[in-house]
Amino acid sequence: MKALLLSLALALSAMTAAHAVEPGERLANPVLEARARVISSELRCLVCQNESIDESGADLAHDIRMLVRERLVAGDTNAQTIQAVVNRYGQFVLLKPPVEPATYLLWFGPPGLVALGLVGTAFWLRRRYVSPVAVAPLNAEERRRLERLLQDNEG
Amino acid sequence: MITELGHFALILALFVAIVQSTVPLIGAARRHLGWMAVARSCALIEFGLIALAMLSLIHAYVTSDFTVINVIQNSHTDKPLLYKITGVWGNHEGSMLLWVFMLSLCSAAVATFSDNLPPALRARVLSVQGMIGVGFLLFILFTSNPFLRTFPAAPNGQGMNPVLQDPGLAFHPPFLYLGYVGFSVAFSFAVAALIEGRVDAAWARWVRPWTLASWCFLTIGIAMGSWWSYYTLGWGGWWFWDPVENASFMPWLVGTALIHSSIVVEKRDTLKTWTILLCIITFSLSLVGTFLVRSGVLTSVHAFATDPSRGMFILLLLVVAIGGSLTLYAVRAPALKGGGLFAPISREGSLVLNNLLLSCGCATVFLGTLYPLFLDAMGGPKLSVGFPFFNRSFVPMMIPMLLAVGVGPLLAWKRGDLLGALQRLWAAYIATGLVVLAAFYVTHGGPVMAVFGLGLSAWLFTAVLTELAERVRLFRIPAADSLRRAVHLPRSAYGMTLAHLGLAISVAGFSASAFDREAIEIVKPGGSISLAGYQVTLEHVDRLPGPNYIADDATIRVTRDGNLIRYMHPERRYFPVQKQTTSETSIRTNLLADLYVALGESDTKGDWTVRVYWKPLVPWIWIGAVVMAFGGMVSLSDRRWRVGVASRARRVEPRVLPVAGE
Numbered sequence: 160m161k162a163l164l165l166s167l168a169l170a171l172s173a174m175t176a177a178h179a180v181e182p183g184e185r186l187a188n189p190v191l192e193a194r195a196r197v198i199s200s201e202l203r204c205l206v207c208q209n210e211s212i213d214e215s216g217a218d219l220a221h222d223i224r225m226l227v228r229e230r231l232v233a234g235d236t237n238a239q240t241i242q243a244v245v246n247r248y249g250q251f252v253l254l255k256p257p258v259e260p261a262t263y264l265l266w267f268g269p270p271g272l273v274a275l276g277l278v279g280t281a282f283w284l285r286r287r288y289v290s291p292v293a294v295a296p297l298n299a300e301e302r303r304r305l306e307r308l309l310q311d312n313e314g
Numbered sequence: 315m316i317t318e319l320g321h322f323a324l325i326l327a328l329f330v331a332i333v334q335s336t337v338p339l340i341g342a343a344r345r346h347l348g349w350m351a352v353a354r355s356c357a358l359i360e361f362g363l364i365a366l367a368m369l370s371l372i373h374a375y376v377t378s379d380f381t382v383i384n385v386i387q388n389s390h391t392d393k394p395l396l397y398k399i400t401g402v403w404g405n406h407e408g409s410m411l412l413w414v415f416m417l418s419l420c421s422a423a424v425a426t427f428s429d430n431l432p433p434a435l436r437a438r439v440l441s442v443q444g445m446i447g448v449g450f451l452l453f454i455l456f457t458s459n460p461f462l463r464t465f466p467a468a469p470n471g472q473g474m475n476p477v478l479q480d481p482g483l484a485f486h487p488p489f490l491y492l493g494y495v496g497f498s499v500a501f502s503f504a505v506a507a508l509i510e511g512r513v514d515a516a517w518a519r520w521v522r523p524w525t526l527a528s529w530c531f532l533t534i535g536i537a538m539g540s541w542w543s544y545y546t547l548g549w550g551g552w553w554f555w556d557p558v559e560n561a562s563f564m565p566w567l568v569g570t571a572l573i574h575s576s577i578v579v580e581k582r583d584t585l586k587t588w589t590i591l592l593c594i595i596t597f598s599l600s601l602v603g604t605f606l607v608r609s610g611v612l613t614s615v616h617a618f619a620t621d622p623s624r625g626m627f628i629l630l631l632l633v634v635a636i637g638g639s640l641t642l643y644a645v646r647a648p649a650l651k652g653g654g655l656f657a658p659i660s661r662e663g664s665l666v667l668n669n670l671l672l673s674c675g676c677a678t679v680f681l682g683t684l685y686p687l688f689l690d691a692m693g694g695p696k697l698s699v700g701f702p703f704f705n706r707s708f709v710p711m712m713i714p715m716l717l718a719v720g721v722g723p724l725l726a727w728k729r730g731d732l733l734g735a736l737q738r739l740w741a742a743y744i745a746t747g748l749v750v751l752a753a754f755y756v757t758h759g760g761p762v763m764a765v766f767g768l769g770l771s772a773w774l775f776t777a778v779l780t781e782l783a784e785r786v787r788l789f790r791i792p793a794a795d796s797l798r799r800a801v802h803l804p805r806s807a808y809g810m811t812l813a814h815l816g817l818a819i820s821v822a823g824f825s826a827s828a829f830d831r832e833a834i835e836i837v838k839p840g841g842s843i844s845l846a847g848y849q850v851t852l853e854h855v856d857r858l859p860g861p862n863y864i865a866d867d868a869t870i871r872v873t874r875d876g877n878l879i880r881y882m883h884p885e886r887r888y889f890p891v892q893k894q895t896t897s898e899t900s901i902r903t904n905l906l907a908d909l910y911v912a913l914g915e916s917d918t919k920g921d922w923t924v925r926v927y928w929k930p931l932v933p934w935i936w937i938g939a940v941v942m943a944f945g946g947m948v949s950l951s952d953r954r955w956r957v958g959v960a961s962r963a964r965r966v967e968p969r970v971l972p973v974a975g976e
Binding site: 180181185201203210216250253257261262268269270276277280284 | 551663666674677689694697706708836
């Protein structure tokens with residue numbers, strides 16, 4: 160059902176010229192409006208490809224922008240406002256996925272990979288760079304040859 | 315009739331590709347020169363056949379042949395000629411044909427410019443190219459055939475999405491595809507080298523021009539796409555971390571790593587297996603990019619299910635291509651022993667760091683792009699991964715890399731002097747400090763990260779110039795001697811300098827977007843908006859006819875301190891065939907900042923919504939990308955890659971051809 164809704168909405172969104180926040184939507188209070196813009200930039204327009212509601216011209220984005228402003232006027236904090244939007248539209252609206260067990264791999268994977276890469280590279284470089292130095296000691300036959308060569312040189 | 319010819323040529327191309335992918339391979343294994351030579355003629359014939367298919371499809375579009383389903387779905391008689399032609403690759407089937415056309419173009423180029431290659435290597439490279447061609451031609455013919463007919467003919471076509479009817483987007487896919495497909499040559503070289511079991515400096519030298527050229531095309535292609543979204547979307551966004559953008563960005567990141575690691579193979583005969591792996595990954599990501607974007611699977615897993623035959627075919631192709639090459643890699647790569655040793659602090663060491671960070675960056679983009687899909691498929695929660703994720707994970711990885719770009723080229727091969735390099739960068743410290751202070755002052759302590767980004771750009775720019783100055787020993791020897799040194803520097807040195815300068819310019823553009831200013835107002839004709847010292851006055855709005863649309867064209871007067879700067883004409887265009895409205899923005903640039911004006915909707919009283927944005931340094935994003943690509947081309951023109959030089963290198967090599975499995 161969600162998928163159907165999504166594809167339908169996608170088709171609809173393509174029909175409007177993309178235009179972001181409209182002048183008529185804005186709040187008179189500049190402080191609240193600024194907060195609304197910040198919140199809007201982190202909420203996803205559900206029917207667009209990775210566009211925030213602040214950027215999208217879709218009708219649904221307009222509805223969410225209005226919801227955000229209603230909550231702010233009602234005195235909600237930023238977190239409460241975002242929660243209100245999530246309650247109505249689901250976690251899918253958050254452009255920044257929450258840090259929870261299902262997203263541990265997402266959030267901690269990249270720094271983990273860099274750490275792993277650095278350690279791995281360090282070990283690889285060490286092994287390669289040290290190995291020619293730590294050569295096996297000469298065996299008896301080699302030592303004899305070396306001595307002979309040195310003597311030849313001196314003589 | 316002509317459509318059938320094209321269809322037939324495409325089928326014939328499939329059979330030629332089958333021959334090309336088998337006979338030369340066997341010939342190379344048995345050292346049979348005649349069989350190996352088949353590769354060359356096959357590649358040229360395949361190119362001719364696919365070009366014929368491409369031309370016949372273009373013919374069907376230009377003549378508006380509405381018995382061809384693909385033309386009905388994507389064209390219309392009212393469409394301007396340019397968009398009739400570019401509409402050929404504006405849809406899934408046509409874009410696949412363009413892809414395979416580019417592939418055959420690359421094969422033909424390898425066949426033509428490979429006189430200096432050992433015959434067995436050439437045969438194997440072309441044979442792998444042939445295999446890729448077989449996969450794609452099967453895909454096109456069985457699941458995405460653009461030549462299918464329907465009778466009776468439709469009265470007219472359904473037209474193309476008006477958003478796509480734009481010169482920027484018309485040429486964006488060909489460049490992107492040339493980049494994607496160009497990496498197939500590096501892939502084929504890698505697979506051929508794995509079969510032969512030999513990678514040496516000569517191999518790196520043969521692969522490098524192909525990689526560089528593909529990288530240049532991909533850079534231009536991505537920049538064009540970003541520029542298009544900037545001027546089309548009506549509010550000036552240029553990058554969204556959208557799956558489609560990420561799909562082209564991933565091969566670019568690994569491709570950039572590949573360009574750098576292949577330098578190490580060429581100069582120092584080490585990092586061989588890693589470079590081979592990068593060749594495979596770069597092209598694999600190009601494949602994933604092409605397919606995932608086209609299959610629609612990124613929007614929703616369920617799009618996959620709507621057309622299971624296409625989806626299954628795609629999966630199968632990816633598994634065979636990526637799985638096959640990686641298996642070959644696992645079996646053969648351990649046999650490739652690296653030669654040159656180096657200390658961690660050295661030119662090689664800095665290039666290893668570059669590769670590490672670029673690869674991790676690419677893995678991050680990959681994870682962020684595919685994570686929602688992955689969770690969805692696993693039955694997990696449905697979530698979005700947008701720019702906040704990428705800003706927090708990808709961008710921090712790029713900061714140490716950008717810092718290192720300034721230092722790396724100053725280090726010597728094998729064992730570098732980090733302290734010495736840092737001392738020679740005194741000019742960069744001064745420039746960075748000055749830029750950061752100036753930015754803080756001008757923006758009244760504006761967003762810290764953006765100020766930091768500008769500083770980073772200044773660091774990079776000055777460090778790159780310092781490196782060039784060091785190379786010609788500027789101010790240490792007489793100016794005339796410096797000039798002589800500058801003239802004799804290899805082109806590849808200038809290429810590097812230019813590409814790194816381009817990067818610095820782009821970084822400044824990215825960072826400065828935090829200083830954008832906007833004014834969105836409803837104005838009556840005659841009313842005005844002021845922003846960033848400009849007075850923007852809406853004079854009047856006229857209804858004008860276009861070729862396949864009706865436009866509301868606004869005349870907007872821009873003044874500054876009472877002096878007329880210019881008139882601007884943003885439009886809203888209504889396309890009756892598709893019943894869609896698009897917005898045509900108007901941009902005035904002085905190369906330091908853009909004034910960006912878009913016309914919004916009108917209300918019943920005849921007032922119009924006008925959006926005005928002032929965007930400092932934003933043109934630098936694309937100027938930087940063009941400079942980067944230009945640097946790549948300058949490097950490409952280095953005499954090292956010219957035919958005679960590489961063949962001299964070949965004569966030194968043993969004449970016996972190694973055989974697989976030996």
